[in-house]
Amino acid sequence: MSMTLRKRAVLAAGGLALVAALAWAFSPRPLAVQTAAVTRGLYEQAIEEDGRTRLRERWVLSAPVAGRLQRITLREGDAVAEGDTVAWLQPGAAPLLDARTERQNRAQREAAAAAVQRALATEAQARTAREQAELAERRSAQLAAQGFVSATQRDADRLNTHAARQGLEAASAAVRMAREDLVRAEAALAPPAAALPLSRAGGQAPLRLRAPHGGQVLAVPLTSETSVAAGTALLEIGDLRQLEVVAELLTADAVQARAGAPVQIDRWGGETPLRGRVRRVEPAGYTKVSALGVEEQRVKVLIDIDPDQPAAAALGDGWRVGLRILTLRQTDALQLPVAALFPRPDAPDPQGRAMAVYTVDAEGHARLRPVTLGGRNGQQAWLRDGLAAGATVIVYPPAGLTEGARVQARTP
Structure with a gap:
C-alpha cells in the first residue's frame, strides 16, 4: 500500500511539474524594449547649415584709357598697400x-x-x-x-x-x-x-596705376603684356580682414535666426570652431532647386566673424564652412530622447507639441503618459511638463506595445 501511495505521489508531482512547465511555456513573455532616463541639463536648439565666406568690399582696378599694358608682376595672394604702383599703362594716341x-x-x-x-x-x-x-x-x-x-x-x-x-x-x-x-x-x-604727360623723348609717358586700397591681390586677369581698351579690369584687390559668412537658409528657419544670435563656425579646416553673430537676414527670398530637384524658398543670412580670433586670419574668400546658429537656449531643462516621442492619438496638435511617451513603472509595466514639449533638436526634446527627472521612458516603442504590457529593458 505504501508503494501505491508513493507511485501516486510521484505521478502527481510529475503532473504538477508538467502543468507548470506548460503554463510557463505558453505564458506571455515580457516585451524587450530599449529604455532611457529623463534628465536635467542644458538644452540648445540650433539651425545647422553650410555657408561660404566672402569679402564685404572688393576693389577692381581698371584701365582709365586704352593703351598698351605692361606685364603685371603681381600674383594672387601678394600683399599691396594703398597707393602702391601695381601696373603701368602706355596710352594710345588720343x-x-x-x-x-x-x-x-x-x-x-x-x-x-x-x-x-x-x-x-x-x-x-x-x-x-x-x-x-x-x-x-x-x-x-x-x-x-x-x-x-x-x-x-x-x-x-x-x-x-x-x-x-x-x-x-x-x-x-x-x-x-x-x-x-x-x-x-x-x-x-x-x-x-x-x-597725358609726355616722356623726355617727346612721346606720351606711361601711366602709373596705383592700388586704391590695401589688402591682397585676389585676381590678375591679364598677366602678359597686351593692348587693352578703356575700362578693362586689370587687378582685383580685397582685404581679408573684412570677411563675412553668407548662409542660404530656408525661409522657415530664417525666421528664428534673429539679428545678434550667436553662431558657431566649424568645419572650416581649423582645430577649434570660430565664433560669430548674425548681422542681418535679408528681406527678399528666392527660389532654389535642391539636389533632389525640389523647389525651396531660401533667404540669405549675413554673419559677422568675431574680430578677436587670431585663427580667423587663415580663412579666405569663397571658403566653405559649417554653421550652427543658436536659436534657443534653456538651462536646467528636462530632456529625453526624441526617439521616445510619438503623437498623441487623443489630442492632435499641428504644432507638434502635444506628444506622448511610454514609461516603465516599478513593476515593469508600460504606461502611456502625455507630455508637452517646449522644443526639440535632432537628438533631445525639452519637456515643459508630464514627467519628472529620473523617469524611465521607452525609446523606439514597438508597434505592438500597449498600455499595461509587461516590458523588459533590452541588454545593450
Whole structure:
C-alpha cells in the first residue's frame, strides 16, 4: 500500500511539474524594449547649415584709357598697400573729339564731380556713425562694469563699432575712387597733346596705376603684356580682414535666426570652431532647386566673424564652412530622447507639441503618459511638463506595445 501511495505521489508531482512547465511555456513573455532616463541639463536648439565666406568690399582696378599694358608682376595672394604702383599703362594716341563726344565728356565730368561730393557726404556720415558707435561702446563698458548691461549687449556694441569702422574705411575708399573717376573724366576733355604727360623723348609717358586700397591681390586677369581698351579690369584687390559668412537658409528657419544670435563656425579646416553673430537676414527670398530637384524658398543670412580670433586670419574668400546658429537656449531643462516621442492619438496638435511617451513603472509595466514639449533638436526634446527627472521612458516603442504590457529593458 505504501508503494501505491508513493507511485501516486510521484505521478502527481510529475503532473504538477508538467502543468507548470506548460503554463510557463505558453505564458506571455515580457516585451524587450530599449529604455532611457529623463534628465536635467542644458538644452540648445540650433539651425545647422553650410555657408561660404566672402569679402564685404572688393576693389577692381581698371584701365582709365586704352593703351598698351605692361606685364603685371603681381600674383594672387601678394600683399599691396594703398597707393602702391601695381601696373603701368602706355596710352594710345588720343582721338580728336567731335562736338557730340565733347558734350558727352563734359556731362561725364559733371557727373564725376557730383559723385565726389556724394562720396564725401557718405564719408562724413560714416565718420559720424563710427563716433556714435565708439561712444555707445564706451558707455556700455562703463555700465557693464557696474552690472547694468548684459554681456550680450556689450558684445553687440563692440561688433557695431567694428562694423562702423569698416564702413568708414569703405566710404573713404569710395571717395578715392570717385576722385579717380573725376580725373579720368577731366583727362577725356583735355586736348590730345595735353591729355597725358609726355616722356623726355617727346612721346606720351606711361601711366602709373596705383592700388586704391590695401589688402591682397585676389585676381590678375591679364598677366602678359597686351593692348587693352578703356575700362578693362586689370587687378582685383580685397582685404581679408573684412570677411563675412553668407548662409542660404530656408525661409522657415530664417525666421528664428534673429539679428545678434550667436553662431558657431566649424568645419572650416581649423582645430577649434570660430565664433560669430548674425548681422542681418535679408528681406527678399528666392527660389532654389535642391539636389533632389525640389523647389525651396531660401533667404540669405549675413554673419559677422568675431574680430578677436587670431585663427580667423587663415580663412579666405569663397571658403566653405559649417554653421550652427543658436536659436534657443534653456538651462536646467528636462530632456529625453526624441526617439521616445510619438503623437498623441487623443489630442492632435499641428504644432507638434502635444506628444506622448511610454514609461516603465516599478513593476515593469508600460504606461502611456502625455507630455508637452517646449522644443526639440535632432537628438533631445525639452519637456515643459508630464514627467519628472529620473523617469524611465521607452525609446523606439514597438508597434505592438500597449498600455499595461509587461516590458523588459533590452541588454545593450
